[in-house]
Amino acid sequence: MNNSTDVIVAYFAETARLMGRLEGIASQVAQAADACIAALSCGGKVMFCGNGGSAADAQHLAAELMGRFLYERDPLPALALTINTSALTAIGNDYGYEHIFARQIRGIGRNGDVLVGLSTSGHSANVVKAFEVAREMGIVTIALTGATCGALEPLSDILIPVPHGQTNHIQEAHITIGHLICGIAESALRPPRR
Numbered sequence: 001m002n003n004s005t006d007v008i009v010a011y012f013a014e015t016a017r018l019m020g021r022l023e024g025i026a027s028q029v030a031q032a033a034d035a036c037i038a039a040l041s042c043g044g045k046v047m048f049c050g051n052g053g054s055a056a057d058a059q060h061l062a063a064e065l066m067g068r069f070l071y072e073r074d075p076l077p078a079l080a081l082t083i084n085t086s087a088l089t090a091i092g093n094d095y096g097y098e099h100i101f102a103r104q105i106r107g108i109g110r111n112g113d114v115l116v117g118l119s120t121s122g123h124s125a126n127v128v129k130a131f132e133v134a135r136e137m138g139i140v141t142i143a144l145t146g147a148t149c150g151a152l153e154p155l156s157d158i159l160i161p162v163p164h165g166q167t168n169h170i171q172e173a174h175i176t177i178g179h180l181i182c183g184i185a186e187s188a189l190r191p192p193r194r
């Protein structure tokens with residue numbers, strides 16, 4: 001095997017090891033799915049936020065609900081707070097980057113909604129502010145973090161700490177967990193089979 005192949009095989013092994021350890025947070029993932037089902041079945045919505053790769057994950061997961069995951073059904077109201085570059089740049093420029101999600105939540109968030117924040121460090125200031133505002137508004141907060149939950153820990157109704165310290169591996173677990181949450185919500189809310 002050449003050196004790249006060694007790196008790849010070692011990475012796969014580390015990924016498999018981490019996936020095997022996610023069993024330890026299965027009950028928190030189930031709670032998160034239940035919170036989304038409760039919000040969506042009462043006319044609420046699910047909002048997602050995060051930075052960098054987690055911004056992409058936020059968009060990906062919102063699209064699973066608004067579009068479809070595995071089954072044909074009505075859209076489930078969801079959005080990523082990372083998509084409107086005019087709002088992001090205006091709020092960032094005029095109020096500060098830490099306000100880019102919080103201000104959008106103040107604008108469109110409603111009591112009974114759910115906010116899912118993805119942060120591998122748990123320290124991203126804009127996600128932390130988003131959680132502070134969400135809590136004031138009666139929005140259920142779900143944090144997907146790494147082993148270190150950072151400032152999000154005391155602000156989270158449901159905390160899902162992936163037991164790893166490296167951003168890329170944590171993100172890979174986050175998208176697996178996000179897919180599960182969307183899939184469980186979709187199964188619960190799609191019309192019954194005839």
Ligand SMILES: O=C(CO)[C@@H](O)[C@H](O)[C@H](O)[C@H](O)COP(=O)(O)O
Binds near residue numbers: 054118121124
């Ligand atoms: O995708 C990656 C690394 O895999 C990066 O873009 C990463 O998301 C960025 O550095 C983020 O700013 C990290 O933020 P956070 O996970 O600590 O909240």
Ligand SMILES: [Zn+2]
Binds near residue numbers: 053168171
């Ligand atoms: Zn990445």
